[in-house]
Amino acid sequence: MTIAGKHALVTGGGSGIGLAIARALAEAGAEVTITGRRAGVLEAVSGAGLHPIVMDVTQEAQVIAGVAQAVAARGPVQICIANAGIAEGRALHKTDADFWRQIMATNLDGAFYTLRECLTGMRHTDWGRVIAMSSIAGLKGLKGAAAYTASKHGMIGLIRGLSEDYLGTGLTFNAICPGYVDTEIVHRNATAISQRAGVSEEAARTLMVEANRHKRLIAPEEVAQAALWLCGPGSSSINGQTIELAGGQV
């Protein structure tokens, strides 16, 4: 099965890793629904196979309506990339319930709503690809970011559970676990780290570069190539797995 002509849906598809994946899938011939909260950001990158739908993944009703709108326009979702997420570190003793809920609502509840709605149509077919954008924080503890770490571990649990539920159906479920990728999140993190640690933003960015044993930030397009491979014909036996893409950081 090739990617050409397939309907893909990428949450957080208007920027960073999600946009790189959406563009790679569109270049391979897919019709790609891209979602996010900021209409202007989505509109600015739409066209050439990318179709914007505004939805907040923390809002169940918006995800139900957004996926239904995408399905009405382009048919059942055949490739689902649960990528929307936020990353913020905070010591647990400074973590109030609102902060915890915001991280969980976006990263974990958002993936749950998205996968459930996409599976409504996909589970009746004999081919489908589901990818969750976890993190190295889904594979190991990330210092000072217990809530984020818990949410990213949870996404891997969701993927592993689904891979068991749909074994042998032609649907596969995998998670990608990147290290530090050169996107807005990393730049926001550099600002936050510099404020917390009292170091310059450049020094904070260096900390992230140094964490990668290749000594560089990862390009969003590298993550997109991994996603493209997981959606392509050569990976149909890869199911319930995590792909670490982190320059040896784990």
Ligand code: NDP
């Ligand atoms: P970006 O900030 O560029 O992308 C995050 C995307 O998620 C945005 O497009 C944003 O769109 C969307 N998003 C955030 N909150 C919501 C929400 N409530 N509802 C709908 N969409 C939402 O950063 P990245 O591309 O780096 O992040 C993508 C994913 O990759 C995240 O899940 C992140 O945790 C993960 N990741 C990133 C790493 C990195 O170093 N960059 C490392 C490991 C994992 P909008 O604001 O318009 O809603």
